[in-house]
Amino acid sequence: MKSFTYERAQSPADAAAAAARTEGAKFIAGGTNLLDLMKLEIETPTHLIDVNALALDKIEATPDGGLRIGALVRNTDLAADARVRRDYAVLSRALLAGASGQLRNKATTAGNLLQRTRCPYFYDTNQPCNKRLPGSGCAAIGGFSRQHAIVGTSKACIATHPSDMAVAMRVLDATVDTVQPDGKTRSIALDDFYRLPGETPHIETTLTKGELITAVTLPKPVGGTQIYRKVRDRASYAFALVSVAAIVQRDGSGRVAMGGVAHRPWHVAAADSEIPRGARAVTARLLADAATTHENAFKVKLAERTLAAVLAKAKG
Amino acid sequence: MQSSKDFDLSRRTVLVGATASAAIAAAPAGAHAKQAGEPALSKFSLKVNGTAHQLELDLRTSLLDALREHLHLTGTKKGCDHGQCGACTVLVNGRRINSCLTLAVMHDGDEIKTIEGLGTPDRLHPMQAAFVKHDGYQCGYCTPGQICSAVAVLDEIKAGIPSHVTADLNAQPQLNATELRERMSGNICRCGAYSNIVDAITDVAGSQA
Amino acid sequence: MKFDTPATTNPIDQLKVIGKPTDRIDGPLKTTGTAPYAYERHDVVANQAYGYVVGAAIAKGKVNAIHVLDAKAAPGVIAVITHENAGKITKGNFNTAKLLGGPEIQHYHQAIALVVADSFEQARAAAQLIRVDYERSDGKYDLAAAKDGAEKPKAGGFGGDPDTSVGDFATAFAAAPVQLDATYTTPDQTHAMMEPHATIAAWDGDKLTVWTSNQMIAWGKGDLARTLGIPKENVRLISPYIGGGFGGKLFLRADVLLAALGARVAKRPVKVALQRPLIINNTTHRPATIQRIRIGTDKDGKITAIGHESWSGDLPDGGPETAVNQTRLLYAGANRMTATRLAVLDLPEGNAMRAPGEAPGLMALEIAIDEAAEKAGIDPIEFRIRNDTQVDPEKPSRPFSQRQLNECLRLGAEKFGWSKRSATPGKVRDGDWLIGIGVAAGLRNNLVTKSAARVRLDQRGIVTVETDMTDIGTGTYTIIAQTAAEMMGVGLDKVVVTLGDSSFPVSAGSGGQWGANNSTAGVYAACVKLREAVAQKLGFNSADATFADGQVQAGNRSAALADAAREKELVGEDGIEYGDLDKKYQQSTFAGHFVEVGVDAATAEIRVRRMLAVCAAGRILNPKSARSQVIGAMTMGVGAALMEELAIDKRLGFFVNHDLAGYEVPVHADIPHQEVIFLDETDPVSSPMKAKGVGELGICGVGAAVANAIYNATGVRVRDYPITLDKLLAKMPV
């Protein structure tokens, strides 16, 4: 871990301004991803802006009936919130399927969104990795790629985004609220928030330099049966091979997003309209351009079967 | 199948070193760290097991290393240092966390409880006694983390915090083996004492109820 | 004490302390975090500096240049050790690859440098400043590709003969009405013990002391001296608490050597723990195997031919995974063969992991038996019982000292509800789950090896045991205390056990499940000596004296035990040494493993629902800690069956998933309640304790029982471990 300087931010706008001002600055929230990566010098901030003292730890109702989740709300608290459990069960379920009790007690809403891939080559600084060291190559392609993405990949990177929470937020059509260094705020639809790897897998979101996440806003509850199904080898404390977040309405319509298959939570609007026709039709749309490796080809079938089970369960 | 054109495995001479490979990461462009400057020190205080400690440490010191290397509270274990095993579990302001993935300086003023604060060999905490009775350990290295976690898990269930296996999200979670196993899954025991650990926790939970 | 005739009645048979499910005497220390592990010894020596290890970034080749100036100039750095300044280093007898690499690199993450600094944070940061110019050379990393070039390994060691043959296997197999010929694979696995390899090293002149985490004190001491080129007498190794080993800490590893070298250069004590992401490629692992098994039976399911061939790989001069060994003993059959072949691979060093040989061997063999039984149309338990043998099938004049495998299987079947199993697979469903149950036999040999101890009696009547034996979680402290208490006729509160110090008499150490029986037998021998000394001191005839309740009694005379030491402490020191009883008798332990799994009908996720092991393993010295050994091994067996695999990058030559997030071992949620039953057994041929080991028996066969249960649930037979959902998906019933 490289040495760094440290400050405790006093307000969101100050935090953003400080981050823009200081070369190599990074925010630290729960620290469960950033410190992991700093120990390995995959992340090498020269200055840490501790945002934990900011009053961003509330979950509040929005005027239009939704929920505004502060960036610092811990995963445990978000999952346990009575409104979330009742109206956004898919989010509770996704959070509870992630990491461990200890990690969820620390992990924050913003930090979870911005956690980086678990690609093992990304984690090994001896290996080429375009995400870690642009231009160095991608060791996962042609290497051990069982966990890797099957859609939206590029020649530069086939990593997945590991968050469970983000998949649920995607299916819930959440927006990310931010403040920029000049004090301006904006809302970014989750769909516009994450980027595909393309030629620049090291750039993962559309956040600009110094931009601080202040909250995630959920639109007003859409009801329906909400299911998050995470498939993994180990029964707990493991990342998803494939996960499905689904909201299915009584009339058979619904929305579906998937995790473990792409560089971002995976949602295709056209696939949602196939839900009444069943899992095969949905998956055909959702994973239309799947490009698999020998090791992760099974994910296509797994995604379809998992979705089928989810839809069957939703029907009751 | 895709192939990597940039990555030339036939290249025989490779220069490898973390300075070369780690400088970019995802930091904003140009965020190269200064060549390891003098460590920045910082003063802060921790209240550990009821005792306040004033510390002045390298900013990079994890809470785990502050406890083990500076306060010599070595009951909290370092198994992986990356949040992957749970041996470093401690209670901070009553909540269990992995002390390896947090900086000590970020806990200025916090109340920390470690295994040493739960009980001593002569006066075991009920959870410690139950682990002995049910042989809920073997090599003993994950044990303090398991016990800290177990104590917190019972509180979490009482507080109504749901888990992955809670059938009804809107009901009070049950106290049963399935719940305990899921909630304890962030604490790996390679010796495989799981079955006994769950018996130990169930025993304590039963006598608390 | 020489043990060359079967034991007769002795003080252990009183079973006042031995055989009781006593809580561990080290329990209060372990549960309060006050048991000191190696890296934590702030108390033993002042001024400790921190070392951080740098591992090689390539799998094979050489270091052209290693640039350490930046690291040396970094804040707090005291020294940087590389092959250039380490002095002469000789490879240890138990190591295959060098513990400090360079210029030649033999495997990925082979240690190439240690940075020593005032603080851990400084050492870690400076280690990243070391730049290395490598020259990569081509290596072999793929066992399947190297298999055809594999050669016959040297005979000896634990491996036995690379080729065995009895009768005429080929003819008998060809003639058999029922034939099975199948190939199985097991992957590379890592020990993943919770405590990283760790050492504090301190020099006092030319004397070196290391506080470390090691299963085999005498091996470690010898190899440390050899590696450094110093006399053995100058080395002291102390390892009272070990946070798990499973074979990974049998040998001297890089932490010890580098701490010692670092302390020499830094001129102050140095502590080193291998960083978790380094451990998997830096240390040893259980090698992958390819196993071909052929079984021929007659129409009644009696085995007429059984053949087992195994291929594994290792670095040059390494050894094979001896996966065929159990097949030489487990079932009858007149015509038999085994063959072991070893390929050269440039992956990290392969070596022992819990039940080396038998663990992967039984993973294959016990699926094969399930398959053969099915082909013969016979229930798999009945099939095993029909093929039982009470003698060494290769040498019928040599009986098993005890063999209750059939009893294990029968009792297990009854307790587990085997009769409710559907013989046709894929028939039982519980909601989303396809349910199956499976069985496997387990066999692990009882290895006898000499072991010594010293026992002291002081004027307070306290009995102190000293032996370099280790407790790696096995319960050694407790069973040794029980042994001494039984022998000296005192309560456990009067016994102190001190372990893991090379200044104590040399014991068997912890490995190969030989620890419990041999080390307690060594303590028994030392106690016999002490009893003689006590009797003599008290003027009793030692042959008649009985020791009970802190009193010594002979005829109608009685005296307090403590009286014997009133003037001067009494000491008994001796060891157990074995004659040829293990040649005359085959000594083995047996288990019947029963597993019920559920396989998710949609996703093919596999979850274990019930487990039972019935074990016949001689006298059980402490049923509580022995049971723990077995459930722990069963848990590791579940890992082996369902998730554990070191993924190899066959281009770059390393284990890619080299941390505890990437290499998954079972967590709480993977393990149901586990049942263990020990059959009542004593084995007088094994030692005066009449005990055998259990710590490895518990894993032997479990993986196959899981695999057979999965087959029973789904009808999909997977022969490549681990059995993950992707291997089932394509063939799952819809």
Ligand SMILES: Cc1cc2nc3c(=O)[nH]c(=O)nc-3n(C[C@H](O)[C@H](O)[C@H](O)COP(=O)(O)OP(=O)(O)OC[C@H]3O[C@@H](n4cnc5c(N)ncnc54)[C@H](O)[C@@H]3O)c2cc1C
């Ligand atoms: C062993 C292990 C297993 C795990 N398993 C899972 C799993 O199964 N599923 C899952 O979803 N996750 C899993 N996680 C990941 C975990 O959820 C994340 O580490 C956590 O959510 C990150 O949150 P944090 O607050 O600790 O982030 P930090 O580490 O503090 O920050 C992460 C990133 O976010 C940035 N950041 C933080 N706050 C802000 C802000 N307000 N504005 C802008 N940027 C910000 C930081 O600069 C940093 O780059 C696992 C982690 C570990 C270690």
Ligand code: SF4
């Ligand atoms: S998949 Fe992406 S993260 Fe992984 S090695 Fe390739 S570029 Fe790096």
